Amino acid sequence: TQNYRITLLPGDGIGPEIMAIAVDVLNLVGKQLDLSFTFTEAAIGGSAIDATGEPLPSETLKQCQDSDAVLLAAIGGYKWDNLPRHQRPETGLLGLRAGLDLFANLRPATILPQLVDASSLKREVVEGVDIMVVRELTGGIYFGQPKGIFETETGEKRGVNTMAYTESEIDRIGRVAFEIARKRQGKLCSVDKANVLDVSQLWRDRITQLAQEYSDVELSHLYVDNAAMQLVRWPKQFDTIVTGNLFGDILSDAAAMLTGSIGMLPSASLGASGPGLFEPVHGSAPDIAGQDKANPIAQVLSAAMMLRYGLDQPEAATKIEQAVLQVLDAGYRTGDIMSEGMKLVGCRQMGDALLEAL
Amino acid sequence: TQNYRITLLPGDGIGPEIMAIAVDVLNLVGKQLDLSFTFTEAAIGGSAIDATGEPLPSETLKQCQDSDAVLLAAIGGYKWDNLPRHQRPETGLLGLRAGLDLFANLRPATILPQLVDASSLKREVVEGVDIMVVRELTGGIYFGQPKGIFETETGEKRGVNTMAYTESEIDRIGRVAFEIARKRQGKLCSVDKANVLDVSQLWRDRITQLAQEYSDVELSHLYVDNAAMQLVRWPKQFDTIVTGNLFGDILSDAAAMLTGSIGMLPSASLGASGPGLFEPVHGSAPDIAGQDKANPIAQVLSAAMMLRYGLDQPEAATKIEQAVLQVLDAGYRTGDIMSEGMKLVGCRQMGDALLEAL
Ligand SMILES: CC(C)[C@H](C(=O)O)[C@@H](O)C(=O)O
Numbered sequence: 001t002q003n004y005r006i007t008l009l010p011g012d013g014i015g016p017e018i019m020a021i022a023v024d025v026l027n028l029v030g031k032q033l034d035l036s037f038t039f040t041e042a043a044i045g046g047s048a049i050d051a052t053g054e055p056l057p058s059e060t061l062k063q064c065q066d067s068d069a070v071l072l073a074a075i076g077g078y079k080w081d082n083l084p085r086h087q088r089p090e091t092g093l094l095g096l097r098a099g100l101d102l103f104a105n106l107r108p109a110t111i112l113p114q115l116v117d118a119s120s121l122k123r124e125v126v127e128g129v130d131i132m133v134v135r136e137l138t139g140g141i142y143f144g145q146p147k148g149i150f151e152t153e154t155g156e157k158r159g160v161n162t163m164a165y166t167e168s169e170i171d172r173i174g175r176v177a178f179e180i181a182r183k184r185q186g187k188l189c190s191v192d193k194a195n196v197l198d199v200s201q202l203w204r205d206r207i208t209q210l211a212q213e214y215s216d217v218e219l220s221h222l223y224v225d226n227a228a229m230q231l232v233r234w235p236k237q238f239d240t241i242v243t244g245n246l247f248g249d250i251l252s253d254a255a256a257m258l259t260g261s262i263g264m265l266p267s268a269s270l271g272a273s274g275p276g277l278f279e280p281v282h283g284s285a286p287d288i289a290g291q292d293k294a295n296p297i298a299q300v301l302s303a304a305m306m307l308r309y310g311l312d313q314p315e316a317a318t319k320i321e322q323a324v325l326q327v328l329d330a331g332y333r334t335g336d337i338m339s340e341g342m343k344l345v346g347c348r349q350m351g352d353a354l355l356e357a358l
Numbered sequence: 359t360q361n362y363r364i365t366l367l368p369g370d371g372i373g374p375e376i377m378a379i380a381v382d383v384l385n386l387v388g389k390q391l392d393l394s395f396t397f398t399e400a401a402i403g404g405s406a407i408d409a410t411g412e413p414l415p416s417e418t419l420k421q422c423q424d425s426d427a428v429l430l431a432a433i434g435g436y437k438w439d440n441l442p443r444h445q446r447p448e449t450g451l452l453g454l455r456a457g458l459d460l461f462a463n464l465r466p467a468t469i470l471p472q473l474v475d476a477s478s479l480k481r482e483v484v485e486g487v488d489i490m491v492v493r494e495l496t497g498g499i500y501f502g503q504p505k506g507i508f509e510t511e512t513g514e515k516r517g518v519n520t521m522a523y524t525e526s527e528i529d530r531i532g533r534v535a536f537e538i539a540r541k542r543q544g545k546l547c548s549v550d551k552a553n554v555l556d557v558s559q560l561w562r563d564r565i566t567q568l569a570q571e572y573s574d575v576e577l578s579h580l581y582v583d584n585a586a587m588q589l590v591r592w593p594k595q596f597d598t599i600v601t602g603n604l605f606g607d608i609l610s611d612a613a614a615m616l617t618g619s620i621g622m623l624p625s626a627s628l629g630a631s632g633p634g635l636f637e638p639v640h641g642s643a644p645d646i647a648g649q650d651k652a653n654p655i656a657q658v659l660s661a662a663m664m665l666r667y668g669l670d671q672p673e674a675a676t677k678i679e680q681a682v683l684q685v686l687d688a689g690y691r692t693g694d695i696m697s698e699g700m701k702l703v704g705c706r707q708m709g710d711a712l713l714e715a716l
């Protein structure tokens with residue numbers, strides 16, 4: 001039996017509810033495929049602030065570093081929105097990304113045939129959309145120095161952040177993206193703002209140069225404003241997208257919302273080595289927390305991504321993904337993806353249906 | 359007779375064709391309302407590079423400064439895409455914005471009932487959408503220092519841009535936005551990334567403080583990633599949006615594309631005093647240039663915005679806007695907005711229909 005040490009970070013809001021489902025699913029699939037998981041919980045985000053005063057206690061980071069993979073649910077909530085920056089839940093997440101050196105964020109936006117009508121876009125526009133956004137996650141304006149609020153000579157305040165990338169930072173995310181595009185439809189679109197930004201010019205130059213090593217991948221470039229338009233106009237033109245931290249934040253969310261069902265979307269954050277971090281795209285939904293209303297599917301699919309990209313267990317990942325399709329085919333729906341004629345279920349019931357399908 | 363000195367910047371691609379229509383429309387409306395226009399052409403963008411080596415010759419800037427308003431068509435094209443940055447068409451446009459101190463960019467995204475079906479979004483999602491994006495245009499990461507490509511200690515290159523705003527820069531765009539929201543539905547949504555960026559934190563603090571002076575306007579805040587999602591999910595929730603230069607670039611284009619017909623959308627760029635700049639949202643479309651296929655309506659509506667926001671002639675503006683609705687009602691469509699049962703016309707014919715309607 002192969003054993004994996006998994007750190008669980010349930011976080012805030014609906015986090016604990018959906019995490020419980022993912023754990024059950026992992027345990028069952030593990031039993032079937034002779035894998036076993038040792039789960040250890042740790043605190044992050046708002047609940048960590050409440051318990052320790054810090055959004056990422058150092059024991060949490062250490063425990064994550066010592067594990068084979070990290071499964072996160074969701075962080076944040078109104079309650080912590082007005083704390084100073086170093087005490088915000090988001091700061092804990094950024095610290096975790098940096099602490100594990102998770103420079104590659106994979107955000108799939110896939111429309112499942114069962115849920116096409118959940119989209120705000122016309123059926124013919126979104127049917128079959130399958131986009132993978134590869135977002136750089138430990139550089140760019142999220143981490144660039146100098147940053148802060150400074151006083152100018154005239155005595156007024158000036159807020160400053162720095163968007164910066166070095167050649168090696170661009171190359172390593174570029175390679176990840178080319179490799180992924182190669183395993184998908186072989187099309188990679190790099191997004192930047194090279195007509196205005198120097199950092200984007202360097203980005204474009206390096207990605208263009210890297211392309212020589214991946215002659216089987218068709219590379220194109222778009223400016224970020226145009227990319228936002230094209231995602232709305234005709235998303236099927238995209239296969240794999242690679243971009244920096246900030247543009248990736250915006251475009252991956254726009255792409256996710258094309259599906260109309262972000263309660264379905266997982267994500268993976270990977271480093272060069274060491275444990276990866278796997279989490280749903282959606283937030284902590286404090287308004288429905290503790291009411292057994294949350295959709296656990298993005299969390300369960302994050303566990304599948306963990307198996308595929310973090311633990312190299314593609315068979316187990318596929319089993320989970322197929323179970324998700326089966327319960328959708330059987331008509332089970334949580335409130336966020338409910339439509340006429342389907343069976344409305346709660347978080348726990350959806351979990352039971354998944355276990356049943358497995 | 360009130361006389362106005364207008365600098366025309368036809369620019370590149372389809373620019374001259376659509377500009378010709380706007381001039382005819384202005385002349386006719388002028389005759390009807392006892393206004394007269396003295397038009398002077400100047401060079402900008404690719405055609406200026408070809409003629410003088412520079413995308414914004416100093417005579418062009420001077421002439422713009424000496425006029426009552428500037429009407430621009432479109433700049434750029436494949437031909438100039440690989441020149442060094444200081445010789446790019448876009449650099450000319452940025453220079454013009456800075457040179458005229460045009461800090462407030464107004465970008466309406468309105469769905470006309472006649473063109474609802476051009477949208478990639480469902481009818482019920484976009485019907486009635488009427489958003490005004492107020493984008494800061496002379497600050498932020500477009501102009502922040504330091505910027506460039508530098509060498510690091512280890513000898514590799516590092517691309518750098520700086521996103522910065524001072525309190526007074528935030529206040530002046532904030533005031534414009536509150537004033538505009540007040541004249542519209544009274545709802546203002548400020549977009550930033552305050553959960554990560556210091557510059558956004560200052561932005562949010564100042565906008566929040568300004569709101570005290572505009573108690574009749576309902577202020578909300580969104581993070582930029584969420585704003586991109588919400589535009590796709592349910593755009594009718596928005597009335598007026600205010601945001602920085604880069605976020606405004608991305609979101610105003612996304613909002614524009616919700617309409618499915620960016621050949622219809624004008625924009626205005628205003629300073630504290632001095633001439634404003636009025637231009638379509640769409641680009642120079644080099645692929646159809648010179649073929650009498652371009653849609654001149656965005657250019658004509660830009661002339662209307664010039665009358666309304668630049669020359670304080672709202673009556674003339676309204677006349678033009680109504681003529682546009684009339685020709686659409688009569689079924690005239692250029693190729694980009696063509697649909698079944700409508701009359702396909704070229705750029706010139708569309709212009710004639712507009713003159714007729716006037
Ligand atoms: C919570 C926030 C810091 C985070 C980000 O901006 O990266 C989130 O939006 C995301 O995309 O994971």
Ligand SMILES: CC(C)[C@H](C(=O)O)[C@@H](O)C(=O)O
Binds near residue numbers: 451
């Ligand atoms: C052409 C480019 C420099 C410009 C910008 O980024 O501002 C354009 O995209 C726009 O939105 O007007």
